[in-house]
Amino acid sequence: MEDATKNHVGSFPPGKKITVVFVLGGPGSGKGTQCAKIVDQFGFTHLSAGDLLREESKSNTEQGMMIKNIMHEGKLVPSDIIVKLLLKAMLQSGSDKFLIDGFPRNEENRQAYEKIINIEPEFILFVECPKEELERRILNRNQGRDDDNIDTIRRRFDVFQEATLPVVQYYEKRGKLRRVDGAKSADAVFEDVKAIFSEINTQANRGSSLSRAQGNPLKRFLDLFCGE
Numbered sequence: 001m002e003d004a005t006k007n008h009v010g011s012f013p014p015g016k017k018i019t020v021v022f023v024l025g026g027p028g029s030g031k032g033t034q035c036a037k038i039v040d041q042f043g044f045t046h047l048s049a050g051d052l053l054r055e056e057s058k059s060n061t062e063q064g065m066m067i068k069n070i071m072h073e074g075k076l077v078p079s080d081i082i083v084k085l086l087l088k089a090m091l092q093s094g095s096d097k098f099l100i101d102g103f104p105r106n107e108e109n110r111q112a113y114e115k116i117i118n119i120e121p122e123f124i125l126f127v128e129c130p131k132e133e134l135e136r137r138i139l140n141r142n143q144g145r146d147d148d149n150i151d152t153i154r155r156r157f158d159v160f161q162e163a164t165l166p167v168v169q170y171y172e173k174r175g176k177l178r179r180v181d182g183a184k185s186a187d188a189v190f191e192d193v194k195a196i197f198s199e200i201n202t203q204a205n206r207g208s209s210l211s212r213a214q215g216n217p218l219k220r221f222l223d224l225f226c227g228e
């Protein structure tokens with residue numbers, strides 16, 4: 001991977017409110033589809049953890065090859081890698097409203113995010129959909145994805161069940177979960193999504209999501225990952 005210390009990626013302007021929404025749901029539930037609609041209507045910056053990893057996997061490095069193999073197996077990439085990619089993309093975007101799609105997918109992802117980025121999510125949009133429908137959608141997705149084959153799909157379902165659902169429950173216990181029925185048409189799902197996002201828009205002036213007490217996230221990132 002490119003060494004972030006060699007790039008000036010900037011930092012979040014001090015005092016600026018940074019809004020983060022996590023978007024979770026089974027593989028094929030329509031996370032990416034809804035995120036595109038939210039971007040159009042609410043002006044968020046969409047960061048797909050899977051897309052960032054797919055891009056990184058193209059680099060002709062040991063890490064690129066490792067990511068490619070893990071994704072092909074339907075397993076989860078180590079959290080430090082994905083959190084680094086997310087933070088870099090957030091800082092480079094210059095945006096202050098982020099939809100983080102497909103993250104956190106396990107407890108380790110969640111803890112790494114808290115340690116390194118630590119911007120309290122406004123809420124977690126959870127797109128629910130039955131397994132049979134997920135399988136049907138993925139097999140018809142036609143995006144040429146290496147992991148959209150029946151063997152990998154089954155393993156991704158297992159990972160979702162075993163690793164991601166506990167994270168969903170974690171946020172549910174804290175009153176942060178906003179569920180939508182993803183089995184409806186994409187436009188019908190978006191009607192429900194709109195209602196949820198309109199709610200945060202009207203609360204836009206309620207204090208900062210960014211925990212300033214934690215200091216500059218870029219500095220924490222460099223300290224934690226790049227040593228000296």
Ligand SMILES: Nc1ncnc2c1ncn2[C@@H]1O[C@H](COP(=O)(O)OP(=O)(O)O)[C@@H](O)[C@H]1O
Pocket residue numbers: 025026027028029030031032033034137138140141142182183184185186187189
């Ligand atoms: N509500 C929906 N009804 C039917 N098909 C959908 C719906 N939402 C998305 N799709 C289709 O299902 C596939 C998976 O959607 P995608 O947004 O890539 O899901 P995810 O990002 O959760 O894996 C895509 O081919 C997409 O066009």
Ligand SMILES: Nc1ccn([C@@H]2O[C@H](COP(=O)(O)OP(=O)(O)O)[C@@H](O)[C@H]2O)c(=O)n1
Pocket residue numbers: 025026027028031032048049050051053070071072074075076077078082101102103104105109147156
């Ligand atoms: N937080 C994440 C997100 C994705 N990934 C990897 O990326 C793959 C594809 O993720 P994705 O979000 O693009 O998949 P969909 O849910 O959109 O089908 C996952 O199966 C994992 O191998 C990961 O390791 N960690």
Ligand SMILES: [Mg+2]
Pocket residue numbers: 031032048050102
């Ligand atoms: Mg997706």
